[in-house]
Amino acid sequence: MSGVRVKTFLDLVKFEHTVFALPFAYAGMLLASMQASGTGWPGWHVLVWVTVAMAAARTAAMGANRVIDRFIDARNPRTAGREVPSGKVSPAQAWALVVVSLVVMAFAAAQLNPLCLALLPLAVVFLIGYPYTKRFTWLCHAWLGVTDGAAAAGGWIAVTGEFAPGTWVLWAVVIFWMIGLDVIYATMDRDFDVANGIRSIPARFGIPRALRIAAASHALTFALLLLVGVVTGASFWYYLAALVMGGILLFEHRIVNPGDLARVNVAFFDANMWLALTMLAGVVVDVAWRTLT
Numbered sequence: 001m002s003g004v005r006v007k008t009f010l011d012l013v014k015f016e017h018t019v020f021a022l023p024f025a026y027a028g029m030l031l032a033s034m035q036a037s038g039t040g041w042p043g044w045h046v047l048v049w050v051t052v053a054m055a056a057a058r059t060a061a062m063g064a065n066r067v068i069d070r071f072i073d074a075r076n077p078r079t080a081g082r083e084v085p086s087g088k089v090s091p092a093q094a095w096a097l098v099v100v101s102l103v104v105m106a107f108a109a110a111q112l113n114p115l116c117l118a119l120l121p122l123a124v125v126f127l128i129g130y131p132y133t134k135r136f137t138w139l140c141h142a143w144l145g146v147t148d149g150a151a152a153a154g155g156w157i158a159v160t161g162e163f164a165p166g167t168w169v170l171w172a173v174v175i176f177w178m179i180g181l182d183v184i185y186a187t188m189d190r191d192f193d194v195a196n197g198i199r200s201i202p203a204r205f206g207i208p209r210a211l212r213i214a215a216a217s218h219a220l221t222f223a224l225l226l227l228v229g230v231v232t233g234a235s236f237w238y239y240l241a242a243l244v245m246g247g248i249l250l251f252e253h254r255i256v257n258p259g260d261l262a263r264v265n266v267a268f269f270d271a272n273m274w275l276a277l278t279m280l281a282g283v284v285v286d287v288a289w290r291t292l293t
Helices: 003-012 015-037 044-068 070-075 091-112 114-118 120-133 140-160 165-196 201-205 207-232 236-255 264-292
Strands: none
Touching: 003 044, 003 091, 015 044, 015 140, 015 165, 015 207, 015 264, 044 070, 044 091, 044 120, 044 140, 070 165, 091 114, 091 120, 114 120, 114 140, 120 140, 140 165, 165 201, 165 207, 165 236, 165 264, 201 207, 207 236, 236 264
16 A cells, blocks of 8 residues: 555544544553552553554544545535545445454454453444434534543553443543533534534534533533542642643633634644643653652
8 A cells, every 4th residue: 555545544534633532541541550550550461452442443433434424524615625525535445444443443452351342332333323423413522522531441441351430530531521622623614514404512502602511511621630630549740730731721712712713723633632642641740650659
């Protein structure tokens, strides 16, 4: 496969957006290791297979999203140039990528523990189901949040093979974080969604109220970030990172307002990339500090 072809498929699944969910999966893995064994290191086996499972899951989800939404994307000027509606990637090729990714994901889950493998069918339902939700409910953002939040929970379960209080709180953090950022992103398509019967919070409530809902969701995200620290017995370093993340969330809402949506992409990608990386950095320093002291 040529380099150009590889780039086309990476663009199809927006591979660079993996940086959103993967740091939270690693954070869950490290915090679970800290609670289970008193050290934040889960071992290379877990690290490798969590990484493989996460990359495969996200590739499957994005591939399915692009091929299922190809007719909607073709009608939207903002998305008409995407790989499937533009003909750069055929629907059959996109589906093949999805199937291969799901097989890799299943294999990776089998390398971890029985619970990871048992939860696989439910994970597939959420991964593939998201594109359909926007056709019948404005709560599609919550479905996306639950799906992405499973990455953080999955990182935890990969280590312990069971659910724990920290699993649920970390999952909730990502749910409400994703709801807020996806609502902000959806403001760009509000008029198109209304005209084409696509369900979203901006389409249902209008952009001003949608941005208030996103802000409330992110305020809850910050509160849950602090609760993660309480539940996991985190050190000062984690709380410092949480404060930085709170500042990043506040920044997102300062640069996007109903009268000026020009910086939505900055709020969606740049700010949230730094938030995810800050989360991971905070957890790494926290577990290293607690392990050493």
